[in-house]
Amino acid sequence: MIPYIVYSCICILLIILKTSVLSNFTIFNDFYDILLPFVLYLGLFRPFSQGLILTIFYGYCMDSIAGGPFGFYITVYFLLFILMKWTIQFLHARSALLKPFIVPVGVLVENSLFFIILAVFHRNQPAPGFLIGTLPKQLLWAAVTGLFFLIAIDYSQVWFSNWFEEWDFHRREGKS
Amino acid sequence: MVLAIAGVFFIACCIILISVSDRHPGTTAGIGSVPISVIAPFQDMVTASIEFIRDIWRHYFYLVSVAKENVALKKLLNQALEKNHQLVEIELSNQRLRKFLNFQKTRTIQTVPAEVVGRDPSPWFKTVIIDKGEADGIQKGCPVVVPEGITGQVISASAHYAKVLLIIDQNSAVDALVQRSRARGIIRGMASESCSFYYVLRKDDIRVGDEVISSGIDGVYPKGLRIGYVSGVIRRNSGMFQEVDVTPHVDFEKLEEVLVITTRYQNDFQMP
Structure with missing residues (x-):
């Protein structure tokens, strides 16, 4: 239960960071979806059931806060999660060669899904040029920061797992 | 196999949900109100802290000019x-x-001042969260303005917070007219910092720099509120309409405080 609470708190913290802190700086206007590296991490390195529940929760939170149609982020995150689970059947996720490309590919897939949904549900509107203009900037941000995000998440996860095991061990010893 | 079927079923449910919420935005407003109620107070705290630091900078260190x-x-x-x-x-x-x-008596507009506590986490949609909600008399559909002009309208409201769809969002539409020539059309957002003025007839006289105001016909925004100015006109040889770009007067990047109009607006064509 504790990992779920920790990951949920991280989700809320990241949403607050993106919506109330980073939004004050113009340089971050075209920053990619900040929860995306977490969704990718959950898909690549966490057990299926835990990752799935957290992915849907992340999507639900984003759908509630964002102005798009409800269900958009749940769908996108779910598809990315499944894609990551499928990918690790063929590729070694911890490979140093693969890691730098995970987040940029995730950004590309997320934007592609957005374009598809926009095309399906807004057939009368032309795809705004702005959306095409913002994609390269998001990819650049992802290429520069994505790897560090993944390393930081992985490192935090290992640290937290060790701490949790130790805490659990002491708790059991105390009981006996 | 069971997992694959469950996955496909889940995606189908999500697509139906997107379709429903896209066509009838109000229907899913209740589902998402819980995270807003949890996250918005923290956004409020963080924004207040940032404002505090910014105020110190502005009032004590940045006094040279x-x-x-x-x-x-x-x-x-x-x-x-x-x-x-x-x-x-x-x-x-x-x-x-x-x-x-013997015109209908102009109604007194009641407004509620509110502070922007959060912005949309995604670059594709343009919404903000404000620190006033249903407890302050704000309801879905209330127009939101600033002294410079129209900002947007409330699309969902919880007890103490509300989500505002900005006029630059691609899902926004405002019935508008050109102040000088009275040419009518619909202002739609482009998800960037500008808007497009749709359905303006080719015969209508529109020039760059013309002021665009709300027409009041949509029943949401009171008549005569400033929206922006015409920043580009393309009149093609074919087609019924001309392409008009409008730059809003409101600087959405620096939006900090807004006024929510809580008086239900009725135009001259509606029964009191």
Whole structure:
């Protein structure tokens, strides 16, 4: 239960960071979806059931806060999660060669899904040029920061797992 | 196999949900109100802290150019006072004329000031979260303005917070007219910092720099509120309409405080 609470708190913290802190700086206007590296991490390195529940929760939170149609982020995150689970059947996720490309590919897939949904549900509107203009900037941000995000998440996860095991061990010893 | 079927079923459910919420935005507003109620107070706290730090910077360290600015502002204030005096005269004459023409009495607009506590986490949608909700009389559909002009409208409200769809969002639409030539059309967001003026007939006279105001016909925004100015006109040889770009007066990047109009607006064509 504790990992779920920790990951949920991280989700809320990241949403607050993106919506109330980073939004004050113009340089971050075209920053990619900040929860995306977490969704990718959950898909690549966490057990299926835990990752799935957290992915849907992340999507639900984003759908509630964002102005798009409800269900958009749940769908996108779910598809990315499944894609990551499928990918690790063929590729070694911890490979140093693969890691730098995970987040940029995730950004590309997320934007592609957005374009598809926009095309399906807004057939009368032309795809705004702005959306095409913002994609390269998001990819650049992802290429520069994505790897560090993944390393930081992985490192935090290992640290937290060790701490949790130790805490659990002491708790059991105390009981006996 | 079971997992694959469950996955496909889940995606189908999500697509139905997107379709429903896209066509009827109000229907899913309740589902998402819980995270807003949890996250918005923290956003409020963080924004207040940032504002506090910013205020310290503005009021104590950034005072070098204030004296010069003060002189310039006093000059502008004098001009504004003079203009205001003229406008008072015009208002009085307008009231007299309205009386003569037996027009519906102009309603007093009630507004609630609110602070922006959060912005949309995604670059594709343009919404903000404000720190006033249903407890302050704000309801879904209330127009939101700033002194510069129209900002947007409330799309969902919880007890103490509300989500505002900005006019630059691609899902936003405002019935508008050009102040000079009275040409009508619909202002739609482009998800960037500008809007497009749709359905303006080719025969209509529109020039770059023309002021665009709300027409009041949509029943959401009161008539005469400023929206922006015409920044580009393309009149093609074929087609019924011309392509018009409008730059809003509101700087959405620096939006901090807004006014929510809580009085239900009725235009001259609606029954009281």
